[in-house]
Amino acid sequence: MITKKTFFCVSLCLILWQFVPALSFAQEPVQTFSLEQTVEAAIKANLELKSSQAEIDAALATKNARRTNFLPTLNTTYQYDRKDDESTFGNIVTDPKESYTFVTSFKQPIFTGFSLIKQYKIAELGHELAKITEKLKRQDIILEAKNTYFQLLRTQKLHDIAKETVVQIRSQEEVANNFYQVGMSPLNELLQAQVELANAKQELIVARNNLQSAEANFNTLLRRPINAPVLINDILDYSPFKETLDYCLSTAKKDRLEIKIADLELEIAEKELQLAKKDYYPSIDLHGNYYKRGTEWDVDGGDGIYDPDGWEITAAATWNFWEWGRTSYGVKEKLSRVSQADLQKNKRLDNINLEVKNAYLRTQETEKAIVAVEKAIEQARENFRINQERYKEQVATSTDVLDAQTLLSRTMTNYYNALYAFKLAKADLYRAMGQEIME
Numbered sequence: 001m002i003t004k005k006t007f008f009c010v011s012l013c014l015i016l017w018q019f020v021p022a023l024s025f026a027q028e029p030v031q032t033f034s035l036e037q038t039v040e041a042a043i044k045a046n047l048e049l050k051s052s053q054a055e056i057d058a059a060l061a062t063k064n065a066r067r068t069n070f071l072p073t074l075n076t077t078y079q080y081d082r083k084d085d086e087s088t089f090g091n092i093v094t095d096p097k098e099s100y101t102f103v104t105s106f107k108q109p110i111f112t113g114f115s116l117i118k119q120y121k122i123a124e125l126g127h128e129l130a131k132i133t134e135k136l137k138r139q140d141i142i143l144e145a146k147n148t149y150f151q152l153l154r155t156q157k158l159h160d161i162a163k164e165t166v167v168q169i170r171s172q173e174e175v176a177n178n179f180y181q182v183g184m185s186p187l188n189e190l191l192q193a194q195v196e197l198a199n200a201k202q203e204l205i206v207a208r209n210n211l212q213s214a215e216a217n218f219n220t221l222l223r224r225p226i227n228a229p230v231l232i233n234d235i236l237d238y239s240p241f242k243e244t245l246d247y248c249l250s251t252a253k254k255d256r257l258e259i260k261i262a263d264l265e266l267e268i269a270e271k272e273l274q275l276a277k278k279d280y281y282p283s284i285d286l287h288g289n290y291y292k293r294g295t296e297w298d299v300d301g302g303d304g305i306y307d308p309d310g311w312e313i314t315a316a317a318t319w320n321f322w323e324w325g326r327t328s329y330g331v332k333e334k335l336s337r338v339s340q341a342d343l344q345k346n347k348r349l350d351n352i353n354l355e356v357k358n359a360y361l362r363t364q365e366t367e368k369a370i371v372a373v374e375k376a377i378e379q380a381r382e383n384f385r386i387n388q389e390r391y392k393e394q395v396a397t398s399t400d401v402l403d404a405q406t407l408l409s410r411t412m413t414n415y416y417n418a419l420y421a422f423k424l425a426k427a428d429l430y431r432a433m434g435q436e437i438m439e
Contacts (some may be wrong), residue, residue, distance in 0.1 A: 004277070007339060014132075025206050030229045030231050031231065032049040032231040032232065032233060033149075033230075033231065033232045033233070034148055034232070034233045035145075035146070035233070035235065035438060036438055038145050038148070038149050038218075038221075038222070039141075039142050039145045039146070039438065041222045042141050042142075042144065042145035042148075042161075042222055043138060043141050043142070043145075044220050044223065045221070045222050045223040046137075046141050047223075047399070048137060048141075049134070049137050049138060049141060052130070052133055052134040052137045052163055053134055055130045055133070055134070056127070056130045056131055056134055058130075059123070059126045059127040059129070059130040060127050062123045062126060062127070063120070063123040063124055063126070063127045063365070065118040065123075066116075066119050066122075066123040066124075068122060069109070069120070070109075070116055070118050070120075072107060072108040073106065073107050074104070074106050075104075075105050075106075076102070076103065077101070077102070077103045077105070078100075078102050079100070079101040079102075079103070080098075080099075080100055080101075081098070081099045081100075081101070082095075082097065082098050083095070083097050083098075083192075085097060086304060087304070093303040093304035094304055095304050096295045096302060096303055096305065098295060098303035099294070099295055099302075099304075099305070100293065100294050100296065100297055100298075100299045101291060101292070101293045101297070101299065102291065102292045102293075102299045103289055103290070103291045103292075104289070104290045104291075104329045105287065105288065105289045105290075106288045107285055107286070107287050108285065108286040108288075109283070109284075109285050109286075110284040110285060110286055110315070111281070111282070111283060111284040112278065112283045112284075113277070113278030113279065113280065113281035113282070113283060114274065114275075114278060114281070115275055115278040116280070118271050118272075118274050118275040118430045119275065121271050122268055122271045122272060122275070125264055125267055125268050125271065125323065126268070127272060128264060129261060129264045129265070129268070132257050132260050132261055132264070132323050133261065135257055136257040136258065136261065138436075139257065139431060139434070139436060140431075141231070142431070142436055143227070143427055143428070143431040144221065145221060146423075146424070146427040147397065147424060147427065148214075148217055148218050148221050149218070149232060150235075150270075150420045150423045150424050151214055151217070151420070152211075152214040152215065152218050152232060152237065152426070153232065153234060153420055154214075154218070154416060154417065154420040155207070155210045155211045155213075155214040155402070156211060156214075156234075157412075157420075158207050158210070158211075158413060158416065158417075159204075159207040159210070159211045159418040161207075161409055161412050161416070162200070162203050162204040162207035162208075162232070162409075163204055163207075164409075165200045165203070165204070165405065165409045166197070166200045166201055166204050168384075168405050169196050169197045169200045169402070169405060170197055172193050172195055172196075172388075172391075172398065172401050172402065172405065173190070173193040173196075173197050175391070175392070176189050176190045176192075176193040177190055179194075179394075184394060185394075185398065189397060189398035189399070190398075192294065192398055192399060192402065193398055193402065196402050197363065201331065204425075207422070215230040218230050218232075233424070236419070238367075238419060238422060238423065238437065240367055241363050241364075241367065241426055241429070245357065245360050247354075248356050248360050248429065248432070248433055249353060249357075249432070251433045251435070252352050252353070252355075252356045252432060252433045252434055253349075253352075254434075255433060255434030255435060256352050256432075256433070256434040257434060258352065259345075259348065259349065259352065260347050262341070262344060262348050262349075263345065264342050264347035265298070265344070265345075266338070266341040266342055266345055268341075269337045269338040269340070269341040270333070270338055272334050273331065273334035273337070273338055275334075276327070276330045276331045276333070276334045277331055279320060279326075279327040279330075280322070280327060281319075282317050282318060282319035283318050283319070284315065284316070284317045284318075285315070285316050285318075286313070286314070286315050287313070287314040287315075287316060288311070288312070288313045288314070289311060289312050290310075290311040291309065291310060291311070292308060292309040293305055293308055293309070294308055326339045335388060352432070355432040356429070356432045356433060359425060359428040359429035359431075359432045360429055362421075362425035362428070362429075363422065363425040363426050363428075363429050365425075366418055366421040366425050367422050368423075368424035369418035369421070370419055370422055371413075373411065373414045373418050374415060376411050377411055377415055380404075380407050380408040380411040380412075381408060383407065383408070384401075384404040384405055384406050384407070384408045386404075387400045387401045387403075387404040388401055388404075423439070426439060427439075
């Protein structure tokens with residue numbers, strides 16, 4: 001017989017058994033990401049980068065396929081023929097009623113108007129283009145990871161400022177309420193503090209939503225569960241950017257992968273122009289056949305088969321010397337493609353120079369903003385402290401305290417905006433220069 005005590009113990013064990021896995025999961029440590037770890041995880045998780053790597057494999061296969069065009073092709077044919085009757089000359093069978101034929105052939109291109117070598121060169125350049133494109137995608141991922149990381153740090157700081165602001169104004173509201181209750185301050189000071197507190201709470205809600213959105217962006221970048229907890233290392237220090245604009249421009253001209261891609265695209269267009277001229281030349285092929293013929297399936301001669309096996313080699317030259325201007329029109333098209341590729345290269349160079357200069361100016365601007373605001377932080381904090389003490393001594397109004405608190409919050413917000421704007425601008429500048437520096 002099961003007693004109530006036994007039933008209670010069994011039920012309690014079942015409940016605890018259900019909750020143990022959840023408790024164990026909740027206690028698992030959350031990984032803290034550094035900037036370098038974030039970049040590595042983003043590169044590993046990015047699907048577009050995996051697609052670029054697959055494109056490299058495809059381009060390599062195309063290159064290898066083009067190489068085989070230089071080699072001879074072999075084929076074989078096995079054929080059965082049946083006629084209504086055999087052919088004879090007197091009592092001699094000249095052509096049997098049934099026959100079997102086995103033929104092995106080869107074809108070796110000798111000269112194709114340079115088309116084979118051009119096709120191979122184009123495939124080789126395509127493979128190189130795919131590899132550089134994959135590296136370019138990697139740089140874009142690094143920049144995206146940096147932007148996501150610094151934007152998350154920025155929203156965390158602004159959330160902390162909004163949270164601290166609520167705490168400070170709530171404290172001021174309590175002091176104002178106490179002073180009002182004992183008749184030491186008018187009602188409007190209490191009402192003002194309550195209004196400011198309501199506004200601060202609203203700003204905190206916005207800051208919290210921005211933080212959650214930034215965390216979702218971080219998780220999406222790393223292809224983690226979108227609501228997974230996020231911990232990242234803070235980066236409060238910064239190093240000034242000391243290089244000149246001329247250095248940045250020359251580095252970009254040397255390292256930007258887009259320029260290398262433009263060079264390859266121009267070279268491919270030039271090779272395709274040369275390929276279009278192949279029909280100006282004849283093509284020469286070497287053909288060879290070895291055959292066996294017979295009246296039975298084993299193709300080993302028979303009645304009426306006077307030449308059961310043999311071979312032949314043929315060299316054939318073909319030249320389409322008149323096609324109503326088809327070749328010349330094709331050449332003109334490729335000439336236009338070459339001109340187009342050259343213009344695109346010059347356009348990319350102009351855009352790269354503009355990107356570098358704009359990123360350089362933003363870096364200089366945000367760096368100066370950090371220095372300017374950094375000096376004002378301690379002043380704003382001291383101003384807020386003094387006004388709090390003066391209000392407690394009733395030699396300052398609640399408005400003075402709230403204004404000082406607003407000034408402090410705005411100064412801190414400006415500082416962190418400038419700090420992370422500088423880091424974002426420097427990340428853009430490194431990307432514009434074609435470098436993968438982790439700062």
